[in-house]
Amino acid sequence: MTDRIRVAVAGKVLRRNVGGNTTYAESLYRGLERLGVEHTVLVPPGDTLRGPARQLCHAAAEGFVWPRTVDRRHADLLHFPADTGALSAGRLPIVVTIHGVPQHVPGIRRTLWERTWRARVTRLAHAADAVVTVSASSAGEIERAFGVPEHRLHVIPHGVDTDRFHSDCSADDRLLAQLRLPERFVLYLGNLDPRKNIPALVDAVGRPEIARLGVQLVVAGGPFLGSEPVERLLATAPHVRYLGQIPTELVAPLFRAATVFALPSSHEGFGLPVIEAMACGTPVIASDRGALPEVAGEAAILLSDLDSASIAAALRDVLTDDALATELRTRGLANAQRFAWAESARRHLEVFTRLLSGTGRPSRSDGEDTAPAALSRS
Missing domain, CATH: 3.40.50.2000 (Glycogen Phosphorylase B;)
Structure with missing residues (x-):
């Protein structure tokens, strides 16, 4: 050697x-x-x-x-x-x-x-x-x-790459202008693997208790094996903006612009977007499956039920309770420092x-x- x-x-x-x-x-x-x-x-x-x-x-x-x-x-x-x-x-x-x-x-x-x-x-x-x-x-x-x-x-x-994933959004507007994002939105970022439970998230954001808040769902990510039904759903749901796979330089700004990041996945070996969102100061809602509790710690709302009603209830809490959103941001920033x-x-x-x-x-x-x-x- x-x-x-x-x-x-x-x-x-x-x-x-x-x-x-x-x-x-x-x-x-x-x-x-x-x-x-x-x-x-x-x-x-x-x-x-x-x-x-x-x-x-x-x-x-x-x-x-x-x-x-x-x-x-x-x-x-x-x-x-x-x-x-x-x-x-x-x-x-x-x-x-x-x-x-x-x-x-x-x-x-x-x-x-x-x-x-x-x-x-x-x-x-x-x-x-x-x-x-x-x-x-x-x-x-x-x-x-x-x-x-x-x-x-x-x-x-x-x-976490702290050179990219941080809470300073001062240079983001120019980068994000091309996406024409809504003022407040729920973000899903990742591939369209069916195990990510995206249809339930789409349904959750379309429920009346979320729709009346004027919040859309923004989805960024590429296709995956078996994702054709998910792609069709994203193309037709009126409250969804599907961006496809976005350039690397837009990922962190998109996290920072989101009102909340959601990952209601049925299984994750790690869940890297969770800590990347936290490092950007974005509140996180995720499932309690696989490694997500291990990665998120006490810094996210973790869901045991992954039906659309349960996801919507968690989203409503974060979107309507400023104190809760602030607490999640603070805990998330601290948790991301572990990685x-x-x-x-x-x-x-x-x-x-x-x-x-x-x-x-x-x-x-x-x-x-x-x-x-x-x-x-x-």
Whole structure:
């Protein structure tokens, strides 16, 4: 091992923005770079394709090619930061980040996707030398689903980029002018995964007790597997503004402009938008499912019932009670300070260092001069 750790990282989510997993990978490797870690982004030849073709190219490279071709000449270890990866042990030690275990959502396409995902991640979890996850809730799910022993499982929470996510809105008006936002609005920001319970939120904001307050629902986020009915609903509901996937530079200003942020999801492995909204000084309403209670602490209204009436009641409380809204802002700002990307990077580096300095597995290089496909230095 060299003094400077070199990581080869699968580039599926670094090369295309897919939301939280991209935020995690980008923020982590910026932090690791400051700690002296070099990283090489692994990119398969089919990376420029779209849809299933791109997914298949990445799956083949992650599962079979890179574990067999990336060796000590290129890096000290392999990191798969977005759930999927090697299907067998590689020439280098393998670290995988599993963000959570998806909960079942009805639908033929979803069921097939969930079964395929579980099969791939089961193989990866047993091929990996270290498994990183983002919450104690997800760690419990991973133990139960994949039987990962405790000594290979490391809980490292996400952080907040405080250069972007803060409460100073003095420069936001110019950026947000293009969106023509209503004066007061409920915000949902994230992908349109059916487990996010967006239809119930749409119905909640349309109920008379919220409608009479003159508040609209603004939704920002891209499609997801099985999200077609949600997309149709957002396109037709008169009290909804659907922005689609917005540019990165508008995310924090949109949080700051919102009257309240709502995430009534049926399951979250972490729930990064919750702490990002809190860091922007925005009151948060969320479900009490998955890791959300762990992440939100005492700084959000947490819902045990996710029907539209319960969501509307919580929204009404925040929208009509200035003292409550102020208390949630204050608690949220304090809670967000618990999460820092610098600390996340430091703890990842600890995992990498222990793996490489311990007994570990030796390099599997057998002297072949095969180079990995399309290495991109970052």
